[in-house]
Amino acid sequence: MEVIDVIPLVSGIIALLCAVGLTIYIRKKPAGTEKMKEISNYIYRGALAFLNEEYKIISVFVVIVAILLFALSRVTDIPWQTSIAFLVGAFFSALAGNIGMRIATTANARAAEASKKGLQKGLTVAFSSGAVMGLSVVGLGILGLSIFYLIYYKEAAAILFGFGFGASSIALFARVGGGIYTKSADVGADLVGKVEAGIPEDDPRNPAVIADNVGDNVGDVAGMGADLFESYVDSIISGMSLGIILSFAYGHIYPLLIAALGIISSIVAMVFVKARNPYTALRNGLFGSAIIFAILAGLVTYWLIKDMNPYYAIIAGLVDGLIIGVSTEYFTSHQRKPARIIAEASQTGPATNILQGMSMGMLSTVIPIVSTAIAMVLAYQFANFYGVALAAIGMLSTLGISLATDCYGPVADNAAGISEMAGLGEEIRKRTEQLDAVGNTTAAMGKGFAIGSAAITALALIFTFVTRVKQYDPNVNIALTNPNLVAGLFIGGMLPFIFSALTLGAVGRTAEKMVNEVRRQFRELGILEGKGKPDYEGCIRIATRGALREMIVPSLLAVVIPVVIGIWDYKGALVGLLAGSTVTGFLLAIFLANAGGAWDNAKKYIEEGHLGGKGSDAHKAAVIGDTVGDPCKDTSGPSLNILIKLMSIVSLVFLPLFASLH
Amino acid sequence: MEVIDVIPLVSGIIALLCAVGLTIYIRKKPAGTEKMKEISNYIYRGALAFLNEEYKIISVFVVIVAILLFALSRVTDIPWQTSIAFLVGAFFSALAGNIGMRIATTANARAAEASKKGLQKGLTVAFSSGAVMGLSVVGLGILGLSIFYLIYYKEAAAILFGFGFGASSIALFARVGGGIYTKSADVGADLVGKVEAGIPEDDPRNPAVIADNVGDNVGDVAGMGADLFESYVDSIISGMSLGIILSFAYGHIYPLLIAALGIISSIVAMVFVKARNPYTALRNGLFGSAIIFAILAGLVTYWLIKDMNPYYAIIAGLVDGLIIGVSTEYFTSHQRKPARIIAEASQTGPATNILQGMSMGMLSTVIPIVSTAIAMVLAYQFANFYGVALAAIGMLSTLGISLATDCYGPVADNAAGISEMAGLGEEIRKRTEQLDAVGNTTAAMGKGFAIGSAAITALALIFTFVTRVKQYDPNVNIALTNPNLVAGLFIGGMLPFIFSALTLGAVGRTAEKMVNEVRRQFRELGILEGKGKPDYEGCIRIATRGALREMIVPSLLAVVIPVVIGIWDYKGALVGLLAGSTVTGFLLAIFLANAGGAWDNAKKYIEEGHLGGKGSDAHKAAVIGDTVGDPCKDTSGPSLNILIKLMSIVSLVFLPLFASLH
Secondary structure, eight states: OOHHHHHHHHHHHHHHHHHHHHHHHHHHSOOOSHHHHHHHHHHHHHHHHHHHHHHHHHHHHHHHHHHHHHHHHHHSSSOTHHHHHHHHHHHHHHHHHHHHHHHHHHHHHHHHHHHTTOHHHHHHHHHHHHHHHHHHHHHHHHHHHHHHHHHHGGGHHHHHHHHHHHHHHHHHHHHHHHHHHHHHHHHHIIIIIIIIIOOOTTOTTOTTHHHHHHHHHIIIIIIHHHHHHHHHHHHHHHHHHHHHHTTOTTTTTHHHHHHHHHHHHHHHHHTTOOOSSHHHHHHHHHHHHHHHHHHHHHHHHHHHHSOOHHHHHHHHHHHHHHHHHHHHHHHHOTTSHHHHHHHHHGGGOHHHHHHHHHHHHHHTTHHHHHHHHHHHHHHHHHHHHHHHHHHHHHHHTTHHHHHHHHHHHHHHHHHHHHHHHTTOOHHHHHHHHHHHHHHHHHHHHHHHHHHHHHHHHHHHHHHHHHHHHHHHOTTOOOBTTOHHHHHHHHHHHHHHHHHHHHHHHHHHHHHHHHHHHHHHHHHHHOTTTTSSOOOHHHHHHHHHHHHHHHHHHHHHHHHHHHHHHHHHHTTTHHHHHHHHHHHHHHHHHHHHHHHHHHHHHHHHHHHTTGGGOTTSHHHHHHHHHHHHHHHIIIIIHHHHHHHHHHHHHHHHHHHHHHHHHO | OOHHHHHHHHHHHHHHHHHHHHHHHHHHSOOOSHHHHHHHHHHHHHHHHHHHHHHHHHHHHHHHHHHHHHHHHHHSSSOTHHHHHHHHHHHHHHHHHHHHHHHHHHHHHHHHHHHTTOHHHHHHHHHHHHHHHHHHHHHHHHHHHHHHHHHHGGGHHHHHHHHHHHHHHHHHHHHHHHHHHHHHHHHHIIIIIIIIIOOOTTOTTOTTHHHHHHHHHIIIIIIHHHHHHHHHHHHHHHHHHHHHHTTOTTTTTHHHHHHHHHHHHHHHHHTTOOOSSHHHHHHHHHHHHHHHHHHHHHHHHHHHHSOOHHHHHHHHHHHHHHHHHHHHHHHHOTTSHHHHHHHHHGGGOHHHHHHHHHHHHHHTTHHHHHHHHHHHHHHHHHHHHHHHHHHHHHHHTTHHHHHHHHHHHHHHHHHHHHHHHTTOOHHHHHHHHHHHHHHHHHHHHHHHHHHHHHHHHHHHHHHHHHHHHHHHOTTOOOBTTOHHHHHHHHHHHHHHHHHHHHHHHHHHHHHHHHHHHHHHHHHHHOTTTTSSOOOHHHHHHHHHHHHHHHHHHHHHHHHHHHHHHHHHHTTTHHHHHHHHHHHHHHHHHHHHHHHHHHHHHHHHHHHTTGGGOTTSHHHHHHHHHHHHHHHIIIIIHHHHHHHHHHHHHHHHHHHHHHHHHO
16 A cells, blocks of 8 residues: 555545534634524524434335345345445435534524624634534545555445435435425515515514525535535546546546545635625635646646646636636626626516516527537546546536535525624624625535536546446447437436426425415414514424425436436446536526526626615506526526436446346 | 329429418408508518518528538538528528418408408418418428429439538527517516506507517518428438438338328318317318328328338327327416416416426426327337438328417417407407417417427437438447547537527527516606607617527527537537437427416416416516516527427538538
């Protein structure tokens, strides 16, 4: 064993130690008044209640799949360790999500309390909490991969598909279930509270307000974290696998090493997160870490393998990620033209608002698609398929800090909610809202980044799949003249539409139950007349049950369809299926996420006082657009990230089964 | 020359003679009162005014392209006759559209007048007018192809790509320009007339009412006709080309012959269009012609080539078309569950209405996609790529009658409008509205059919393209492991999104101008107070100019992008581009068309008195959904049909150019 073999493990341990340190720092901060503690506690308990219920369902699924994998390892070439790796991958992903949720729901009141002393103090607490999540994800991710690597060395890659599959399974349920939870709570709270009863956002009289705040954590912390944990480990696994199969120098360890450098860069850059303006602070952190990483990776590549081509592939991915982030920011920010055009269209009513939002969302696909296509072609020129995997790793290298900025969002959002509910007064509320506004922008950028990284990771996985299929059959026909492949392309292309249809419908159904429950509480408990207290747990129960019930069908589809198609024709139809779903999944995810973000910010733009401001007809139209956009950007869009990666990793895990049947 | 060589020509002449006979029959019918004649005349003149303006722009484009093609024929392998074929194709398509528009705007008042004597009489006139269009399209289509075939025999196929390109060019402008025209007029008329001023649909005081009625013809007659003319000739051309290259028995004439049988079947089946219930009558005609065709084609195939495999491929396409029609009917009819679910979601406001509509539209992609994928795989099993082209021909074989039922729609719609505007009284209005309601259902089915046939025709063209590329380079790498091809797949997949974004935006912008014009007329002319008359031509001018201005950018994109990508890498990236755009174009077109149809019929369902009926909050929400759906189903969705076919035919025409550059 050489020194470079243990560097990844060490970097993972460092990341986790930093996370522990930050946790201790946050816990020491005062949590504010009794009222603040009470509200924060409600959110904390609601979030854990959801996670516990979710884990029950997931564990059934995970145990069944693990047994199935072990059984298959007896009759096919699937290594028996795949089953163990699957369990570990699922456990590590769940653990990261759990840590993130706990710290986020611990930090919210503390961030609000710290804001009393100034914007900067509030930012530090909220960002520290995001950093705990970011570092836990990359730390646990690289730790898990390193352990298998150190035990099985070059054999690890094949086993690790199981690890990726485990991570994907958790991500699937977290994104789909979490997405349904967060938006049914949000839509329910808004439709009855804001629209019908006319009480403000985050009013403690709204029975769905706690569920709504829980939802922010469930969706944007646990969901986002599991999504990116999956992309992170999948890209590294496909890099290791392709590096070995295609015999690149140090191909087995280079991807892990690059990821380790990314962790170090993220930690160093976290120091940068100090600036007067919170947005500048976060942006400096993101770009700073990218620059540090680019320098470190260049030096290490030169020192280790002399050939700089793999490094160029990594940079192609890194730059692609930054371009996608900037494009997303442009298309969703309330300070840019697209959101303003939508806001102006609101003046002629909700229909024109919706149409302009759809139009802008569709238009916003250009830059990410073209940029990713170019990055892929370049990465391939530099280092074949291995280069594509390296591009994915490059894009995700600074995940530690970029996830920190994402997970900062819901903490700031909750802090603003707590300020409102606990009555901290105008000034503190304004400060926390300022933190929240920055969080909205970083959240939108984070979503674009999550989609882009999912797409390029899925591409890397597809190329890994094809490369491995060729090991079974060197003459495999994956030309576009193979009709089964074209049929797969069409059916694969359709799946993101079906998946989105199901998740949009699920939000609609659960939100309807929430609406009825909130209406019932208002009617029966006399909350608005000040006679009774709202029953927060009733609403939490509805969101939890609805989310868990509704997540099952789409989740099973995502696992079962590639297996069925693979059993039919894994050499043609399945390859087409994976490519088709990645193309439309990528497009639809960007469309849904950016349209949703732009609708949201068009409303915010009007609320700032433009075009008639709050209460005007234009504002009412914009609120409708925002309500349409909510499940698009927070449920259906993000769920597609998982769909495209999961189907590829499922195909990789079950490939020996398919081969044994033909 | 054998007898079978002239059968197609003869069938084309018969179709045109029938069209002439029906025209004489319609012209002899009384056009009703002076008021009715006046209104019909307004619509007639408005429609021709638009066509004339449109032709001016198109002829510039057509002449430039023809000169370019001729010039290229001097320096590449492009046959010089391609340029002539291009001009003839464009002229025939425009001629068919012109005939259809003239007869539809002649028949509308006559159908209203005939309705006075009974529903059946009204149906006969309206359907006869649709039949004139249907027969003109298939007659001119097969006539044009036959003439080239009789002159150049087996050499004709390569030349005829030019004919297809000419047809595509007209279709492009007709669909995009017509789609923008019809929906900006419709949205403008509704937003100010119905919503703001509270006057009913088709009220003669609404200045945009004539533009709205013109729009129905521009979009659903000229646009739909040109779209299907293109699919029709493209599928036959690709069949002839593949039949020759792949050396199938009678491969050069069999596709034309099959098309001729379809024409005969359509004419025979038109006799069936007699039943008490208009919907049953039209459905009997459609299914009747399919059965007759299936029998005739089976007999002729057995007699001519003994081998029944090509026939099975044809039947696969025919059945696929019927399945798509039935699926579309289910997902859009106001008597079915999807539209009702959307109607119910309207009770919780416009946002839930929009979300359910999007969800249903996405879900509605399953049957058409899976059915077409299966039809393609089967057709390939039966007769290789030639089978795929035959499947497209099979689906389009009975176009004569299916287009008749489509083009019946706008005539019935106009008849209802004229009854209202000319004050024909309650009973006649109800009758014409009954005719119109059936027209809405057949129009929705027609849209589904147009999309499905465009997709399978595009597939046939792609396979033709690949087959011809292989003639230049037998070792071409069109595997999914070619990164340029994958990049093409992504960029191609993106184009339908961009195209839809541009057309949706165009409707928004033009509708806004229309809204302002109608508001201005109401304000300045004192129309509502009965002091002044509306200036219909002002609104027609705005719709015409807006449509023509806005159609240019998306149209040029559709032509220029495949040429640019082809010059870069026609063997890899261009193949990917065509496949990617066909997959997402097919999906997005179904999504947009069916969501739009379902929103429309959810509104109609409420207007029938359900869930509170007209004027209720649910109705208001449903009207918003309908307004969102209008440009989706009548502008953006149908335009995608053209995009996917056009890019393939452009690639075929310019292939010799690409090859000469590499």
